[in-house]
Amino acid sequence: xxxxxxxxxxxxxxxxxxxxxxxxxxxxxxxxxxxxxxxxxxxxxxxxxxxxxxxxxxxxxxxxxxxxxxxxxxxxxxxxxxxxxxxxxxxxxxxxxxxxxxxxxxxxxxxxxxxxxxxxxxxxxxxxxxxxxxxxxxxxxxxxxxxxxxxxxxxxxxxxxxxxxxx
Numbered sequence: 675x676x677x678x679x680x681x682x683x684x685x686x687x688x689x690x691x692x693x694x695x696x697x698x699x700x701x702x703x704x705x706x707x708x709x710x711x712x713x714x715x716x717x718x719x720x721x722x723x724x725x726x727x728x729x730x731x732x733x734x735x736x737x738x739x740x741x742x743x744x745x746x747x748x749x750x751x752x753x754x755x756x757x758x759x760x761x762x763x764x765x766x767x768x769x770x771x772x773x774x775x776x777x778x779x780x781x782x783x784x785x786x787x788x789x790x791x792x793x794x795x796x797x798x799x800x801x802x803x804x805x806x807x808x809x810x811x812x813x814x815x816x817x818x819x820x821x822x823x824x825x826x827x828x829x830x831x832x833x834x835x836x837x838x839x840x841x
Contacts, residue, residue, distance in 0.1 A: 677728075679774045682767065684728040687740060691729050692716050695740050698759045706820075707796045708757055723747065730760070730771050738767045741775065751786040753779060758790075758799075768799070772806045780837045789831035793818075800828065807832045807840055 677684040687695065692713050699710060711719075719725045719742060726743040739760040745753045755775075760768045779785045792799050794813060804810075808830040816824035 677774055677778050678733075679770060681733055682738075682770045682774060683731050683733055684741065684771065684774060685731065687716075687720055687727040687729050689717055689720065691737070691740075694729070694737050695759075698737075698739055698761050699757075701761070703761075703763060704759050707793055707799065708759060725756075730767060738762055739771070741771060743775075743779075746783075751784055753783070753785045753788050755788065755790040763798070768802045769806060772802065776806060776832065776837060777841075780834055786834050787831055788833075789829060791827040791829050794826040794828050800830070803830050807836060809836070 676686075695716055696713060698704060699708065716727065719727045724744060724747045726746060728741050728743075729737055730739040730741060731737050739758070739762075741758045742756040743753055744756045758768065758771065760771070776788065779788055789811075790803065790808070791814070792803065809832065811829040811831055814827045814829065816826055818825045818827065
């Protein structure tokens with residue numbers, strides 16, 4: 675599957691992409707903000723019918739990051755952005771990816787609610803999410819243990835009706 679926009683494509687991740695995915699995920703600019711999966715977990719996600727695992731690339735083919743969606747078969751029509759990783763920060767790729775994904779999910783699926791969680795100290799990501807229409811729902815206080823420290827997650831979502839009002 676390939677989703678196109680001006681200057682950016684989302685294409686299905688292949689097992690040949692997993693070296694890139696792991697390097698991006700474990701990169702210093704990303705690892706403190708996102709969960710870490712093994713190669714086997716990513717490979718399983720690629721083959722799972724309830725998950726979309728996309729490579730984010732410029733239209734000329736340079737890989738810029740990846741994104742994982744879960745819950746495609748959820749009977750409550752709720753889809754989760756499990757992970758978005760952008761290698762080249764500050765160039766608009768996160769915003770472009772989310773806009774393309776939000777448009778596709780609400781136009782081509784019956785999804786009612788698209789949601790994500792973001793670490794409360796990840797202000798840059800939260801700004802991007804708010805900019806494309808996500809709203810803060812609440813905070814899961816100190817729900818993740820990282821080393822000896824507990825971190826909080828903020829839950830954000832966009833509903834179909836909110837998407838329709840924006841377009």
